[in-house]
Amino acid sequence: MIAVDLAPGIVPDRDAVVALESTIITHGMPYPQNVETARRVEDQIHKTGAVPATIAVMDGRLKIGLTDPELEALAQARDVAKLSRADLAACMARGGTGATTVSATMIAAAHAGIAVFATGGIGGVHRGAEQSFDISADLTELAQTPVTVVGAGAKAILDLPKTLEVLETNGVPVIAYGQDALPAFWSRDSGLPAPLRADSAAEIAQMHLARQALGLPGGQLVANPIPASTEIPREVIDPIISQALAEAEAEAQGISGKSVTPFLLQRIFELTEGRSLEANIALVLNNARLAAEIALELQTKTR
Amino acid sequence: MIAVDLAPGIVPDRDAVVALESTIITHGMPYPQNVETARRVEDQIHKTGAVPATIAVMDGRLKIGLTDPELEALAQARDVAKLSRADLAACMARGGTGATTVSATMIAAAHAGIAVFATGGIGGVHRGAEQSFDISADLTELAQTPVTVVGAGAKAILDLPKTLEVLETNGVPVIAYGQDALPAFWSRDSGLPAPLRADSAAEIAQMHLARQALGLPGGQLVANPIPASTEIPREVIDPIISQALAEAEAEAQGISGKSVTPFLLQRIFELTEGRSLEANIALVLNNARLAAEIALELQTKTR
Amino acid sequence: MIAVDLAPGIVPDRDAVVALESTIITHGMPYPQNVETARRVEDQIHKTGAVPATIAVMDGRLKIGLTDPELEALAQARDVAKLSRADLAACMARGGTGATTVSATMIAAAHAGIAVFATGGIGGVHRGAEQSFDISADLTELAQTPVTVVGAGAKAILDLPKTLEVLETNGVPVIAYGQDALPAFWSRDSGLPAPLRADSAAEIAQMHLARQALGLPGGQLVANPIPASTEIPREVIDPIISQALAEAEAEAQGISGKSVTPFLLQRIFELTEGRSLEANIALVLNNARLAAEIALELQTKTR
Numbered sequence A, B, C: 001m002i003a004v005d006l007a008p009g010i011v012p013d014r015d016a017v018v019a020l021e022s023t024i025i026t027h028g029m030p031y032p033q034n035v036e037t038a039r040r041v042e043d044q045i046h047k048t049g050a051v052p053a054t055i056a057v058m059d060g061r062l063k064i065g066l067t068d069p070e071l072e073a074l075a076q077a078r079d080v081a082k083l084s085r086a087d088l089a090a091c092m093a094r095g096g097t098g099a100t101t102v103s104a105t106m107i108a109a110a111h112a113g114i115a116v117f118a119t120g121g122i123g124g125v126h127r128g129a130e131q132s133f134d135i136s137a138d139l140t141e142l143a144q145t146p147v148t149v150v151g152a153g154a155k156a157i158l159d160l161p162k163t164l165e166v167l168e169t170n171g172v173p174v175i176a177y178g179q180d181a182l183p184a185f186w187s188r189d190s191g192l193p194a195p196l197r198a199d200s201a202a203e204i205a206q207m208h209l210a211r212q213a214l215g216l217p218g219g220q221l222v223a224n225p226i227p228a229s230t231e232i233p234r235e236v237i238d239p240i241i242s243q244a245l246a247e248a249e250a251e252a253q254g255i256s257g258k259s260v261t262p263f264l265l266q267r268i269f270e271l272t273e274g275r276s277l278e279a280n281i282a283l284v285l286n287n288a289r290l291a292a293e294i295a296l297e298l299q300t301k302t303r
């Protein structure tokens, strides 16, 4: 009925595999920067001793790992759908091509037996959600799919206190790596305490296995602070986020719904003179390395 | 412990079965119009080549398909409970009689191995839910029970933008049938784009099977626009809904909680001089036919 | 990978076992009152003919039932973590010690095959949650873990109407015991009607088994009114709760987040001159007895 293709050389039961999402390729940056970054992230995982598996739907087939020509093709494709839990199966059923967001990547990883997934940052509760009810499906996915997701926290354009509340309501562990504070994507410190802290990949792997042994269905979020050398401190980025939000509201035509996030990210890129994108790349590489270390620990502990 | 009765002649593994809810019989219209409508809906499914199974709890037994005398008895019964996920089992445990709403009908259908269910429209986020937190259990059910539900969208007295947001957060596919716009129950166009679109019953069946193959636990909502000949266009019905809402608020005793929806539907019936009920019957018949076509496609594709 | 210790003499498949949470011991009252109360609650269950199993994590081991020395040790321990779904596994993975809240106790009970759990009252939607999004993980747990939880309703410092709405959205049966009104922890009557009512332990056990037979994954909440002799009537406690809430808001430093609930409970203790704690102990004993009766009914009906 459906086609799931494991890329050559990926054996989830044997290898330390790290899943990667593909919206960063199709919607995160222009060609060829997107394919170069994707290769750097895969290389980072290889160098750490693990195996990367970028997830996407191509011509209706769920790809667990992309070959080099597939990666190149996806990076140049146009009008690629962004897939989440609600539309992953629909895209496959009609033979379409789509890039996976956090929720669809988690589903694909779990389906293929991959326990760890590296991304930039997860979605969450949007600012103004008390009126709009706009809450990312990523938070629901973390409640039900047993994958350890390594990100630099939730995206800082979101409402972080409300995002933490929903994660708590959903029973999702939020683990800051190596510090007490929750990171905030471009900044190392959100100003909010993280519910949990871990100081090694081994500890995170133990938590993953303990959840599995208890039969808990959901995943855990590892919030890995961006490297200090590339962070944009909170006192710099916060006024920029506020300005971008104010501009979105002031737009004559009104920026609303799904076009708000791309507008905000573009304005933050411009207002930081490109630093936001550099930081984004640095934090993804950093998350890929930690995810690889966790996958290696899981491999050791379960063999 | 519990009794589940399959009506004579219904074999879910063999037949193309369409589940039907029973609150439309007990709470939707007066006797004998309710039993006549129920029979017309069942006939529509028979004529399309599928088998109807109206769901209800009678004397503690979960009925999957009602015989003609049972349908007649339910249509004349008084003080019948409206059952959702929270109270279906309680009603069975105490030997009671109850009509199933969307969530309980989905549970019963999935329990009996029935994949498709036709209804009028689903529940959703109530207007004012940002203060009242009043959100239908239907939205939670769609997230977890693998049934394809064919309705004319969510009921138009609800807050449709928020309903779409919650469905997205819950990972539920919302598929407009044959058009890009989300229908709005009495009207063909809500003014909101639908997240997904399908143009044939075969395509919807494929999506259902792809979700099943991926192991996704939830269902999908097919939003089937009311036939053009019977629709009440948005510019006509919207002011009427607003008036009914204003009247509910202005009532001396105050209409609140569970009595708001019946009050609104009654006032809309009066203000449209009965057209709202005619439209309701027409859209249910329309949904029954599409649901039967989907069930037949599923039967073909899985045999 | 993880260690789960059944205390000597507890055989969930054979005995009528009642799970008990442990935050009431570590965070509910000072030593030695806490250990005395815990023993009285266990005695109440023994006297009714059932077997108590207090749940906690000690040195990384999930304890299903505490021996007397373990109970004593937990009652004197300091800085014990409060564990919910999000951090239960993390505490076990790192060999820590923690007291279980409602959600973690339900998980442990279900894991050990225990169907009934007695507590004081569950968490719910916090007042102001329309802005803070602060909603207890207990409500999510009840939606997914098949344990019958006996409490005196949700804690009265919460927003009870919103708590009922979320429970309905989540498909959780809320069953008032022996009356139509939802109890409100310290008071027998919240002023809100309960969605369901049961008048005997046997009836509640039937509902539990009917849910199980239908394959419904969640639990049910039995809201057991505090004994009349020890209740603090609503007209007495409501102004006190309002005063405590006003004081929390007026505090110079501002009481916020997780420190609000302990502050409120302490102020209510002071303002009622200790009656709130006496009432709390009385209602827990009352819940323990009803839970034991339900466990005995379940034992009878399934043997």
Ligand SMILES: [Mn+2]
Binding pocket: A134, A135, A136, B168
């Ligand atoms: Mn959204």
Ligand SMILES: [Mn+2]
Binding pocket: B134, B135, B136, C168
């Ligand atoms: Mn409601």
Ligand SMILES: [Mn+2]
Binding pocket: A168, C134, C135, C136
């Ligand atoms: Mn909270």
